[in-house]
Amino acid sequence: MSGDQVYVMDRPGKGAVGSERVGCFKAGSGEQVWLHEWSADYGDMEYGTGPRASVTVHDGRAYALGAAGTAACLDAATGEVRWQVDTVREYGARTPTWGFAASPVIDGPRVLLHVGAGDGGCVLALDRLTGKLVWRGGPDPAGYCTPEVIIHEGLRRLVAWGPEHVQCLDPESGATLWSWPYKVTYGVSIAQPLYRDGLLLVSGYWHGTKVLKLGKSPQEVSLAWENEKDMCGLMSAPLFKDGVAFLLDKNRGLQGIELATGRLLWSDDNRLTPKDRNPQMSLVWLRESDGLASLLNASGELVHIRLGREGVEELGRHQIIGKTWAHPAFSGNRVWARSDTDLVAWKLW
Incomplete structure (x- = not known):
């Protein structure tokens, strides 16, 4: 959400051939402000029920990436199209099994799209005002994880986790600074990596957690530790506080992990979200x-929970929507959540 408006994407109807929409709604009432729609052929896409990425709002513009590869920049107030591009047709982006899922990232004058365009185009940087290509970088095909700009040793670096490597790029040029092999089954590089204190945590469903130590030079990286069986994340982005990473494991539920050493401090035994083949929770x-x-x-x-080195304490629980994997939005004393059918707003206090 942004200001007093909420932005969502959806797909009306069912079937492989259809459309995708970006919608803007009043945050206080849910009243529709505008709706922009484009055609989208999902083919044999798995879980082809609709777009996966969040809308990114910046400086009066709303940026969206559809599951079939259409990227759009819209006027945030009116929905008027500023530019729109089919990244598959224009840049050779290759649709991953479950569709494009990484949200657009604004970095200065650029918007960054993780679309796996081949020929060193894991990430495309487009001029955010015109939609014109600025650079392409990274060796991997498209995964599902939103890239992130971090600052290490005073330098800005773009971390992009793909299906085959954890990649670190120069956000100004797209040049690869380093890439660390991490090939994941079915290409499910999904959960947001966690960077703290020179350490980069990446966790995958099939092959567990790796923590990379970033060096003083931009090209220097090494393996700090890894755990291939006890710390296996999927979609949920981890949190961090006082040296502890809080990560949802596919078998044991939420866990507390000492980031520097990899020591498992505790697990919640699946009390906070149902144990499932693909467990999910959105942590903030x-x-x-x-x-x-x-x-x-x-x-x-x-x-609502309290997290610490000693464990997790549940403080309250409320049913606010039906089954969902979508991340909610928080602002002030309200939370907005959506499912395949509903968009709701609740007061927190």
């Missing part, structure tokens, strides 16, 4: 200084 800090966090689990329950 409500007040990090006190360890207060909130999560929306796969059943649509909003759960």
Whole structure:
């Protein structure tokens, strides 16, 4: 959401051939402000129920990436098209099994798209005002993880996790600074990597967690530790506080992990979200200084918790929507959540 408006993407109807939409709604009432639609052929895409990526709003413009590869820049107030491009047709982007899922990232004058365009185009940088290509970088095909610009040793670096490598690019030029092999089964590079204190945590469903140590020079990287069986994330982005990473494992539920050493501190035994083949929860800090966090689990329950080195304490639980994997949005004392059929707003206090 941005200001007093909420932005979502969806796909009306069913079937391989159809359309995708970006919608803008009033945050206080849910009243539709505008709707922009384009055609989208999903072919044999798995879970072909609709777009996966969040809408990114910046400087009066809304940026969207559809599951079939259409990228659009719209006027955030009116929905008027500023530019729109089919990345598959224009740049040779290759649709991954479950469709494009990484949200657009604004970096200065550029918008970054993780679309696996081949020929060193894992990430495309487009001029955010015109949609024209600025650079392409990274060796991998498209995964599902949103790239992130971090600052290490005073230098800006773009981390892009693909199906075959953890990649670090120069965000100004797209040049590859380093890439670390991490080939994941079915290409499911999904969960957002966590960077803290010179360490980069990457966790996958099939092959567990790797923590990379970034060196002083831009090209220097090494393996700090790895655990291939006890710490296997999927979609949920981890949180961090006081040396501890909080990660949803596919078997044991939420876990506390000492980031520097890889020591497992505790597991919640699947109490916070249902144990499932593909468990999911969306974790956010409500007040990090006190360890207060909130999560929306796969059943649509909003759960308030306190996280720490010693464990997790559940403080409250409320059913706010039906089954969902979509990340909620928080602003002030409200939370907005969506499923395949509903968009809801709830007061937190």
